[in-house]
Amino acid sequence: MTYIFRMWAPGDIQFEIVGEDTDHPIVTIEISTPVGLVLVMAEASMEGQTLWLRGVHAQSDAGPNALGIANLRLIADLALEKMGYDEIIVEGAIRTTGARPGRIPKPLRFTRRGRNPASS
Numbered sequence: 751m752t753y754i755f756r757m758w759a760p761g762d763i764q765f766e767i768v769g770e771d772t773d774h775p776i777v778t779i780e781i782s783t784p785v786g787l788v789l790v791m792a793e794a795s796m797e798g799q800t801l802w803l804r805g806v807h808a809q810s811d812a813g814p815n816a817l818g819i820a821n822l823r824l825i826a827d828l829a830l831e832k833m834g835y836d837e838i839i840v841e842g843a844i845r846t847t848g849a850r851p852g853r854i855p856k857p858l859r860f861t862r863r864g865r866n867p868a869s870s
Contacts, residue, residue, distance in 0.1 A: 760828055763782065763825060764782040765832070766779070768780050775795060777794045783821070783825075785816050786812045786816075788817070788825075790803075792804060800835060801837070806840050826860035837859060837861040838859075840858040840860070842854060842858075
């Protein structure tokens with residue numbers, strides 16, 4: 751299936767912590783997007799101005815490959831801005847479905863744009 755990606759606007763994204771599915775250090779966040787809900791569960795920890803999300807599991811109403819990397823970057827940018835971190839490092843859990851089940855995806859690093867984190 752071919753998707754035509756549309757870059758979303760910041761106002762298109764809403765975050766909400768799912769309280770009943772969150773128990774330290776595990777956090778569950780529901781992200782509302784133009785293509786549906788994205789549910790993310792991870793073990794969260796902070797090291798200085800870096801937020802680490804380990805063992806990340808994500809589920810989307812939109813189906814596989816429907817978000818696009820530009821929109822994932824927008825979600826990360828908004829999270830960095832709202833939470834005041836300089837970077838987020840996302841380490842996925844072992845894949846159970848999709849491409850190459852049984853492997854651990856490479857970590858993704860998102861840094862705040864528009865300023866140098868070392869100068870903060």
